[in-house]
Amino acid sequence: MLNKICCVFILVIINSHARSISEEFRSKEIFVVNDTIQIDSISIQKEGFKILDQGKKEVIPKSEYKIDFTTSHLIIDKTKYRKIIIEYYRYPDFLTKTYVPFDKGLIVANSQCTGKLYSETTNKKNNEFIFLDGLQTSGFITRGVTTGNNQNAVTNATLDLTLSGKLSDKVGIRANIFDTNFPLQQEGYSQNITDFDRIFIELYNKNWNIRGGDLNLSNKSTYFLNFEKQVSGLEVGAKYGKDLNAKFSGAIVRGxxxxxxxxxxxxxxxxxxxxxxxxxxxxxxxxxxxxxxxxxxxxxxxxxxxxxxxxxxxxxxxxxxxxxxxxxxxxxxxxxADRNYTRFITYGKTEYKNTSFSVAGFFYNENDVKNQPVQQNLTDTQKEILTNAGNNSDKMTVQSAFIDEFSINKIQYKKILRGTKEIFEYTTDDGGEVYTVTFTNVGENKGDYRVNETIALGTIYKYVGENLGDFNPVVKLSAPTKLQILALNSTFKPSEKIQLSTELAISDNDQNLFSVIDDQENKKIATKVKWEQQIVNKTWNISGKLNYKFIQDKFQTVQRFQTVEFNRDWNLENRIGNQSELGASIIFNNKKRIKIAYDFQYLTFSNNFSGYRQVIEAKIKKEKVDFWLNASQLSNMSTLRDGSFYKVKSKIKRSFNRSWAGLAVNFESNQRKLSGTNYFDSLSHRFNEVEEVYGIGDSVKVFAKIGFNYRTNDSIKSNVFKQINKRKTFYLKTKLIQNKRTNLSVYANFRMTDNEFEKNEIALNSRVIYNQHFFKNFLTLETLYETTSGNLARQDFVYIETEPGQGYYIWNDYNKDGKQQFDEFEVAQFQDQAIYLRVALPNIRFIPTQCLNYKQSITLNPQRWEVSKGIRKLISHFFNNGYFSINNEQEKKEKGFWWNPYKIKTSNLLSLSYSVRNNFYYNRNLQRYSWVYTYGKSKNKQQFSVGSQESTSLIHQLNFQHKLTLFCAFETQGVYSESRLQTENLVNRNYHIKTKEIRPKLTFFYNKDHKLSFFYNFKKKENFDYGTEKLELQKLGLSYFLFSSKNQLKIDVAISSNKFSGKINTPVSYQMLEGLQVGNNYTWNLFWNQKLTSMLNLSLNYFGRKSQEINTIHSGAVQLKAIF
Structure with a gap:
C-alpha cells in the first residue's frame, strides 16, 4: 500500500508535461455514411482527440458531435459533415489485452496417470512491483523541449491522469490530476487554467476522507453561514460513530x-x-x-x-x-478571478446529531495576506493612503501616471495645460517627458476622459471635459480584507411533533487590514429562533411555525442568506440599523389534494423602518382541475417613505382527455409615498397581467401549446398612476411530429408593446426545426430557421507577445516605422514565427440587432442500389451532399422584421456568416476511378473597433484518385478559387485574388508499412481590383512514410519556385506568397517516433526552411511521453 501511495503523490508533483505523438496515435479519413461511427475496436483516449472537417481543414467544435471514449462510438451529423479526419490515441496494449491468472495450456485432460504429474523445476512467481497495480488509470505524462535558431528554447510539460480504485481493503483513492500549458485559443484568453478545471486527489474509507486540490466548499446546514465556493486546497472529514462528524478545510480562494x-x-x-x-x-x-x-x-x-x-x-x-x-x-x-492579494480560506465544522437533539459549530475565515500582493505592487505612499482611508473606498484611489522612458511600442501620454488644468494627451513624440497612464472607469459622466480609439497596442483615451467622460487617470487600490464568521446552531425535538431550532452567528468583517479606522464596526452578531409544531389526523396535517431573527447592523456573511427579492418584497432601499424580524405561519395540508399556508411577518430596522407582510399560498388539486395561488400584502413605514405593496399570482388548469386549458392572473400594486406627504415616490408602480393557454398532447413527446398574454404597466406621472405601456404576446410551442423518419418542432413568440411616452416596440422570437428522411434515406433534409434580437459588439482586441511557437500571429513591420499597427499582424505560416496572441478586450460598446439563422442540408444517397442492376446500379456510384448556412445580424429598426435569409446586400447589415458547399461524388470511398467535385462559396462580415471587415471566397475543386496497380496509385486535384477582403479603414489590406492550381501526386507502396510519394504543385495567383500583384508558384517534392508497431518515420522534402511581380512586404504579398519568399524556397521536415517500452514513447519533430535571401532556419522538438 505504501508503494502505491508514494507513486500517486509522485505523479502529482512531477513537473514534466508536454504532448507528443506516440505509436498509439491514429489518423483516419472517414466518409460519414451513418450518424454513428465505430472509430476503433478498443477504447480511445480523450487526450488529443480531434475531428477535422476534411473540406475546410478546420477543427469541428465539440458541440457538433458526441463521443463515447469507452466504446469508441462517434455520433455526428452525416448531412453536415461528409468527410472527416479523426485524430486520436489508442490505449496501449497493456491496458487493452486480456489478462489471465495462468496459461490454459497447462491444463491436462483427466486420466488415471496424473498422480505423479509434476516438474523438477519449481515455477516461482517473482515479487515484482507493477506500477499503479490494482488501480483504474487513464492519462499520460509528457516532457518536451522546442528550440531552433530562430527562437529560444521552450519547455513544454503536461500531466493528465485520472485514477480510481483500492489501495488496500479499507482505503480507496480517486483522483483527477491535470497540469499543462493552457491551450490559448486564437481569439481567447485566460488568467489561470485553475479558473476552469477540477484537479483533485482523494483518499477515503467509510469513516474518513482526505481530499486535496480543487474543492467545492459549501455549507447548507446553517441560515447565516450559507455559501458555496470554488477553492483549491485540502479538506479532511471524519465520522466518530453514528452521531458525531467533523470536517476541516484550508485553501486558497480561486474567486x-x-x-x-x-x-x-x-x-x-x-x-x-x-x-x-x-x-x-x-x-x-x-x-x-x-x-x-x-x-x-x-x-x-x-x-x-x-x-x-x-x-x-x-x-x-x-x-x-x-x-x-x-x-x-x-x-x-x-x-x-481576483488576484489582488494572496487570499486564504479556512472552514471547519463539528456536528453531533441523534434522534432528538443536534448541535453544530461552524467557523469560517477568509482573509488576504496584506504583505503578499499579487496584481498590485503597493508603494509606501499607497499603503499610507490605505491606512488613512479606513473603510471608505472613495478614498482608496491614487494617480496612475508615472514618468517612463519613451517606447514606440507603448501607449504613452504627455502633460499639457488646458486652461488652468493639466491633462494627459496621447503622444508618439520622443521629445520631452512622457507618461505611462492607466485609466479607470469611474462611471458615466463622472470622469474627464473617454475612449478615443483602440490600436494594436491597446486603448487610447482622450480628455473631453470635466465630468463629461467615463474614465479618469487613476487607479483604485484594493485594500486587503478579512471576514470571520462563527456560527452555532442546535435543534431539539422533545417529541415527533415539536421542534425547537436556534442559531447564533458572530461576524468579524475588516474591510481594510492596513487601517484601524472604523474597526469598531467590524464585529456584529445575528441570531435566529424557530418553534415548529405539527397536528396530524387521518385527513389533515396542520403545522405551525413561530420564528424570530435579530441581525445587527453591518453584520456580514459570505453570500446572500435571504431570498433573492428580499429588498423588493419589503420596499427596502438602504438597510440602516439593527434588523428584527418576527414571523408566524400555519399550514393546512390535505395529503391528497389541498395545501393552504398563511404567513405573517413583522420587520424593523431600528427606528428607520417598520413593516408587516402577510402571505397566503394555496395549492388545490381536484379531479382534473389544478389551482395555485400566491398573494401577499405589505404595509411599511420609514423615515423617508411609507408604502403599501399588493401582489397576486394565480394559475388554474383544466385537463381533458387529450388536451388542457389554463388561465393565469398576475397583479402588483406598489404605492410608495414620501413620509408626511401625499406625493408618490417615482418607484411606485402597478401592473395587471392575464394569460390564457391551450394545449394538445402530453406536453413532452408530441404536443402543441398556444397562448396569449396581455399586460398593462402603470407608473407615476404628475403624482397619479398613468398607463405607460401595454403589451400583447402571442406564443406557440409545438412538437408536431417525432418519429424515426420525421422531426418537426415550432416555437414562436410575438410581442407588441404600445408605449404612451416612447416609441412603440415589436419583437419576435422563433425557431423551426425540421428533419426528414425520404425513400429509406435516399433523400435526407435537415432544416433550422431561427429569428431573434440581440446585441452585436464592436470587438476591441490587442496583440501581446508570448514565447516563440506559443502564439498564432506574426508582426510584419510593413512601413518600417517600428510601430505596431493593426494592419501589420498576420496569421503565422510557420510555428517559430508565431510569437503574438490576439487578446479580445471586454466589450463595452454594443449595437442593437435583429438576428436570423438559417441552415439547410440536402443529401442524396443512392448507394443502397449498389446491389441492383441497370440504371439503378449506375446511379448507385453517385452521392451528393449540399449544405447551406447563413447567420446575419441587421441593425434593429423601429418596425418590421428580417424574414428573408437570402437578402444580405443591405446597408443595415452588420454581421454575416454565409456558407454554401456541395460535394458531388463518383465511386465514393473507393480507390479506383474515384471523383469528387466540390463547389463552395462563403461570405463573412465582422465589426471591429477599427471598422468593419468583409471577406468572400469562391472555390471549384475537382479531385481524382485511382489505384493503378497494387503498388502504385495516382491522384490529382484541380482548383479554381477567388478570395476577396474588404476593410472599412485598413485599405492596404484589401485584395481580390484569383487562383488556379493543379496538384498531381504519384504514390508507390513497397508494402503496407512503407509509402513513397512524389508530388508537383503549380499555382497561379493574380490580384484584381486592388492591385497588380501576380504570382506563379511551382512546387516539387517527395514524401516518405514508414509505420510499424514500434516506430514511425515521416520525411517531407520540397522546393518551391515563386515568381512574383508587384509590391513586396505588404499584407497582400504575404497572403499570396503564404509566408515564403520570392525565388527558390526549400522546406524539409522529419517526424520520428520510437516506442521505448510498453509505456514510454520518444518522438522527434524537426522542420527546416531556406530561402535565397534568408539564412537557413531550423526548429525542432523532442518529447518523452508515458501513457497509463
Whole structure:
C-alpha cells in the first residue's frame, strides 16, 4: 500500500508535461455514411482527440458531435459533415489485452496417470512491483523541449491522469490530476487554467476522507453561514460513530463572490455584459459558479435551456426560447478571478446529531495576506493612503501616471495645460517627458476622459471635459480584507411533533487590514429562533411555525442568506440599523389534494423602518382541475417613505382527455409615498397581467401549446398612476411530429408593446426545426430557421507577445516605422514565427440587432442500389451532399422584421456568416476511378473597433484518385478559387485574388508499412481590383512514410519556385506568397517516433526552411511521453 501511495503523490508533483505523438496515435479519413461511427475496436483516449472537417481543414467544435471514449462510438451529423479526419490515441496494449491468472495450456485432460504429474523445476512467481497495480488509470505524462535558431528554447510539460480504485481493503483513492500549458485559443484568453478545471486527489474509507486540490466548499446546514465556493486546497472529514462528524478545510480562494443586477431590454436576448464588484469590466468568471435569477426564479444554463454564458468575456446571452422583456429583473450571483492579494480560506465544522437533539459549530475565515500582493505592487505612499482611508473606498484611489522612458511600442501620454488644468494627451513624440497612464472607469459622466480609439497596442483615451467622460487617470487600490464568521446552531425535538431550532452567528468583517479606522464596526452578531409544531389526523396535517431573527447592523456573511427579492418584497432601499424580524405561519395540508399556508411577518430596522407582510399560498388539486395561488400584502413605514405593496399570482388548469386549458392572473400594486406627504415616490408602480393557454398532447413527446398574454404597466406621472405601456404576446410551442423518419418542432413568440411616452416596440422570437428522411434515406433534409434580437459588439482586441511557437500571429513591420499597427499582424505560416496572441478586450460598446439563422442540408444517397442492376446500379456510384448556412445580424429598426435569409446586400447589415458547399461524388470511398467535385462559396462580415471587415471566397475543386496497380496509385486535384477582403479603414489590406492550381501526386507502396510519394504543385495567383500583384508558384517534392508497431518515420522534402511581380512586404504579398519568399524556397521536415517500452514513447519533430535571401532556419522538438 505504501508503494502505491508514494507513486500517486509522485505523479502529482512531477513537473514534466508536454504532448507528443506516440505509436498509439491514429489518423483516419472517414466518409460519414451513418450518424454513428465505430472509430476503433478498443477504447480511445480523450487526450488529443480531434475531428477535422476534411473540406475546410478546420477543427469541428465539440458541440457538433458526441463521443463515447469507452466504446469508441462517434455520433455526428452525416448531412453536415461528409468527410472527416479523426485524430486520436489508442490505449496501449497493456491496458487493452486480456489478462489471465495462468496459461490454459497447462491444463491436462483427466486420466488415471496424473498422480505423479509434476516438474523438477519449481515455477516461482517473482515479487515484482507493477506500477499503479490494482488501480483504474487513464492519462499520460509528457516532457518536451522546442528550440531552433530562430527562437529560444521552450519547455513544454503536461500531466493528465485520472485514477480510481483500492489501495488496500479499507482505503480507496480517486483522483483527477491535470497540469499543462493552457491551450490559448486564437481569439481567447485566460488568467489561470485553475479558473476552469477540477484537479483533485482523494483518499477515503467509510469513516474518513482526505481530499486535496480543487474543492467545492459549501455549507447548507446553517441560515447565516450559507455559501458555496470554488477553492483549491485540502479538506479532511471524519465520522466518530453514528452521531458525531467533523470536517476541516484550508485553501486558497480561486474567486471573489459578486452580484450583478440589471433589467432586461425589450426584445434583446443579449449578450449582456457582466461587471465585477467595483464595476470592473475585464473579469474572468469561475466556470460553473454562477446562478442566474429572473424575477426571483432561478433559470438553467444550456444550449437547449434558458441561457449560455461566456466566462472569458463575462457575457450572458439568453436563448431564443427564453424571450427577454423590460419587465424582467435579472440577477447573477457568481465568482470571478481576483488576484489582488494572496487570499486564504479556512472552514471547519463539528456536528453531533441523534434522534432528538443536534448541535453544530461552524467557523469560517477568509482573509488576504496584506504583505503578499499579487496584481498590485503597493508603494509606501499607497499603503499610507490605505491606512488613512479606513473603510471608505472613495478614498482608496491614487494617480496612475508615472514618468517612463519613451517606447514606440507603448501607449504613452504627455502633460499639457488646458486652461488652468493639466491633462494627459496621447503622444508618439520622443521629445520631452512622457507618461505611462492607466485609466479607470469611474462611471458615466463622472470622469474627464473617454475612449478615443483602440490600436494594436491597446486603448487610447482622450480628455473631453470635466465630468463629461467615463474614465479618469487613476487607479483604485484594493485594500486587503478579512471576514470571520462563527456560527452555532442546535435543534431539539422533545417529541415527533415539536421542534425547537436556534442559531447564533458572530461576524468579524475588516474591510481594510492596513487601517484601524472604523474597526469598531467590524464585529456584529445575528441570531435566529424557530418553534415548529405539527397536528396530524387521518385527513389533515396542520403545522405551525413561530420564528424570530435579530441581525445587527453591518453584520456580514459570505453570500446572500435571504431570498433573492428580499429588498423588493419589503420596499427596502438602504438597510440602516439593527434588523428584527418576527414571523408566524400555519399550514393546512390535505395529503391528497389541498395545501393552504398563511404567513405573517413583522420587520424593523431600528427606528428607520417598520413593516408587516402577510402571505397566503394555496395549492388545490381536484379531479382534473389544478389551482395555485400566491398573494401577499405589505404595509411599511420609514423615515423617508411609507408604502403599501399588493401582489397576486394565480394559475388554474383544466385537463381533458387529450388536451388542457389554463388561465393565469398576475397583479402588483406598489404605492410608495414620501413620509408626511401625499406625493408618490417615482418607484411606485402597478401592473395587471392575464394569460390564457391551450394545449394538445402530453406536453413532452408530441404536443402543441398556444397562448396569449396581455399586460398593462402603470407608473407615476404628475403624482397619479398613468398607463405607460401595454403589451400583447402571442406564443406557440409545438412538437408536431417525432418519429424515426420525421422531426418537426415550432416555437414562436410575438410581442407588441404600445408605449404612451416612447416609441412603440415589436419583437419576435422563433425557431423551426425540421428533419426528414425520404425513400429509406435516399433523400435526407435537415432544416433550422431561427429569428431573434440581440446585441452585436464592436470587438476591441490587442496583440501581446508570448514565447516563440506559443502564439498564432506574426508582426510584419510593413512601413518600417517600428510601430505596431493593426494592419501589420498576420496569421503565422510557420510555428517559430508565431510569437503574438490576439487578446479580445471586454466589450463595452454594443449595437442593437435583429438576428436570423438559417441552415439547410440536402443529401442524396443512392448507394443502397449498389446491389441492383441497370440504371439503378449506375446511379448507385453517385452521392451528393449540399449544405447551406447563413447567420446575419441587421441593425434593429423601429418596425418590421428580417424574414428573408437570402437578402444580405443591405446597408443595415452588420454581421454575416454565409456558407454554401456541395460535394458531388463518383465511386465514393473507393480507390479506383474515384471523383469528387466540390463547389463552395462563403461570405463573412465582422465589426471591429477599427471598422468593419468583409471577406468572400469562391472555390471549384475537382479531385481524382485511382489505384493503378497494387503498388502504385495516382491522384490529382484541380482548383479554381477567388478570395476577396474588404476593410472599412485598413485599405492596404484589401485584395481580390484569383487562383488556379493543379496538384498531381504519384504514390508507390513497397508494402503496407512503407509509402513513397512524389508530388508537383503549380499555382497561379493574380490580384484584381486592388492591385497588380501576380504570382506563379511551382512546387516539387517527395514524401516518405514508414509505420510499424514500434516506430514511425515521416520525411517531407520540397522546393518551391515563386515568381512574383508587384509590391513586396505588404499584407497582400504575404497572403499570396503564404509566408515564403520570392525565388527558390526549400522546406524539409522529419517526424520520428520510437516506442521505448510498453509505456514510454520518444518522438522527434524537426522542420527546416531556406530561402535565397534568408539564412537557413531550423526548429525542432523532442518529447518523452508515458501513457497509463
Amino acid at each position: 471573489r463572490f459578486s452580484v450583478f443586477d440589471f433589467v432586461g431590454s425589450e426584445g434583446n436576448q443579449g449578450p449582456y455584459k457582466i461587471y465585477g464588484t467595483n464595476n470592473e469590466s475585464a473579469i474572468i468568471m469561475v466556470e460553473g459558479s454562477e446562478r442566474v435569477f429572473v424575477n426571483g426564479v432561478v433559470i438553467e444554463k444550456g444550449e437547449n435551456k434558458d441561457y449560455i454564458i461566456d466566462y472569458n468575456l463575462a457575457e450572458i446571452k439568453f436563448n431564443t426560447t427564453y424571450p427577454i422583456t423590460n419587465d424582467m429583473r435579472i440577477r447573477i450571483e457568481f465568482q470571478y
